[in-house]
Amino acid sequence: MHERTILISGASIAGPTLAYWLNKYGFRTTIVERASELRSGGQNVDVRGAGRAVARKMGIEEAIKSASTGELGVRFVDRGGRKIAQFAAGTSESGGLTAELEILRGELARILYEQTRDDTEYVFGDSITELQNDHDAVTVRFKSGTQRTFDFVVAADGIRSRTRDLVFGSEIQIRELGLYMAYLTIPRLESDSNWAHWYNASGGRAMLLRPDNVGTMRASLSFLSDPCGYEALPLSEQKEVIRKKFHDAGWMAPRILATIDQSFDVYFDSIGQVKATTFSRGRVALLGDAAYCPSPISGMGTSLAFVGAYILAGELARCSDYREAFLNYEKLMRPYVDKAQQLPPGSPRLAHPKTKTGIRLFHTMLRVASSPAASAISRRLSTPKAEQIVLPEYAGN
Ligand SMILES: Cc1cc2nc3c(=O)[nH]c(=O)nc-3n(C[C@H](O)[C@H](O)[C@H](O)COP(=O)(O)OP(=O)(O)OC[C@H]3O[C@@H](n4cnc5c(N)ncnc54)[C@H](O)[C@@H]3O)c2cc1C
Numbered sequence: 001m002h003e004r005t006i007l008i009s010g011a012s013i014a015g016p017t018l019a020y021w022l023n024k025y026g027f028r029t030t031i032v033e034r035a036s037e038l039r040s041g042g043q044n045v046d047v048r049g050a051g052r053a054v055a056r057k058m059g060i061e062e063a064i065k066s067a068s069t070g071e072l073g074v075r076f077v078d079r080g081g082r083k084i085a086q087f088a089a090g091t092s093e094s095g096g097l098t099a100e101l102e103i104l105r106g107e108l109a110r111i112l113y114e115q116t117r118d119d120t121e122y123v124f125g126d127s128i129t130e131l132q133n134d135h136d137a138v139t140v141r142f143k144s145g146t147q148r149t150f151d152f153v154v155a156a157d158g159i160r161s162r163t164r165d166l167v168f169g170s171e172i173q174i175r176e177l178g179l180y181m182a183y184l185t186i187p188r189l190e191s192d193s194n195w196a197h198w199y200n201a202s203g204g205r206a207m208l209l210r211p212d213n214v215g216t217m218r219a220s221l222s223f224l225s226d227p228c229g230y231e232a233l234p235l236s237e238q239k240e241v242i243r244k245k246f247h248d249a250g251w252m253a254p255r256i257l258a259t260i261d262q263s264f265d266v267y268f269d270s271i272g273q274v275k276a277t278t279f280s281r282g283r284v285a286l287l288g289d290a291a292y293c294p295s296p297i298s299g300m301g302t303s304l305a306f307v308g309a310y311i312l313a314g315e316l317a318r319c320s321d322y323r324e325a326f327l328n329y330e331k332l333m334r335p336y337v338d339k340a341q342q343l344p345p346g347s348p349r350l351a352h353p354k355t356k357t358g359i360r361l362f363h364t365m366l367r368v369a370s371s372p373a374a375s376a377i378s379r380r381l382s383t384p385k386a387e388q389i390v391l392p393e394y395a396g397n
Contacts, residue, residue, distance in 0.1 A: 003028050004316075007140060007150040009128055010157035011038060013045070013105070014288025014305035016112035016120070018154060020058060021313030023119040025396055030150070031116075032142065034157070036125040038113050041265035042105025043183055043218040044069050044210060050336070050389045051303025052101055054310045057391075060111055067107045069213050074196045076366050079250040084363045085370035086195070104212055108302070128153075131166045133282040152322065153284045154312070156305075159274055161290035167281050174272040177295060179348045180230060181222040181271050182242045184263040186256055188217045200359045201249035204352040209252055219256045221246055224352050227270045238268040271295050271348070273341055279333065280326040287312060292337040297347055300340035307389060308333055314394035336389040 004027050008015045011033035019029040033039075047055055047064060055061045073088040089102075113122075123142075130141040131153065138153045155163035164172060188211070196210040204224030212218055223245055230241050239260050246253045260266060274293040279286050286292075288305035295301075311332050315325035344350065353359045 015156035017309035025317035040106035051306040085366035
């Protein structure tokens, strides 16, 4: 049998993890990434449960642990910075806010790139513009003008996957959650600690400031709003929207907004979930956020990407017919995905109260939930535990 070739679009988490496993099974892998180099941006991502088991199988669990952000947990504070409630990392009362294993997305992408760069062909600064999904191969035209043929193509290019759109058109939609979120890195001050701090301001606004392991702090600013086109604005106009929304929010707003022009990685988008009716069509499969983005609220995006990549590669290696492999991948992943996409009840509104009274009520809930005796309420506030998937064993791993 000839060496089977796979083109993967996207060099973040799902793409390189898939390449790692396919390389092990003797496939020839190419990854095309739109950015001109490996993207270093992004905040803490969680590696949980079965995702962590895949990382262990890949021999990178220790590398992830050593690059952990070391976040101690989350403290909810009022306008004056006074503590309302706190949840330690990795405890059952933590509400799933700080996972046991947290790492900056860019650090994880770097670890995965280093694991695959010798065996995978990486093409940076290019992307797929046309795709012909035939019964015996996929012919791809790139933005650079080149044309190549592969046995399979996998779209691992994130929630707004262009490759998915080329194959499925508008058939697969993003379910918007009515929340905008801005992420940025800001300088660390002497007074900052290794606790994350969450603050609510009226008008459905929230701010989160988290430590990292590289000497800076990661801020996120979120607010309730139906999608209204902010995500498509040029960055300078997005910064203006963020300034207007948060100038009177209090707490750390002046500090964060003062650095917004110097920050190298301001990222602003509306938050949503991908609900795909199917994970493949012909010789093209969807993976990671492109297939089943659960949203950052779930804390499950990275674990889904790890597990999905492991299963997709394993099934392609195990089945002589790729159609059977794609069907098995979907059958095994679907219950895990469905569970991971279930958000805490009332999310994201519960954690973004609109009025001062709503904030006071939220604080009361947090105080109760943070007491060890109140695990029932604590569970209500937390991310539902994704049903543990039993990872299949594949020959050769
Ligand atoms: C820069 C960045 C920052 C992030 N920050 C956070 C965060 O702070 N918190 C959080 O929970 N999640 C964050 N995420 C999302 C998180 O990485 C995913 O939810 C999860 O890890 C699954 O990853 P993925 O590989 O499926 O998708 P993503 O991590 O979204 O990766 C998609 C990759 O595809 C590339 N790409 C996009 N379009 C194309 C195209 N047309 N052609 C080729 N390549 C393309 C992107 O540049 C990116 O490298 C971030 C993602 C990115 C890319």
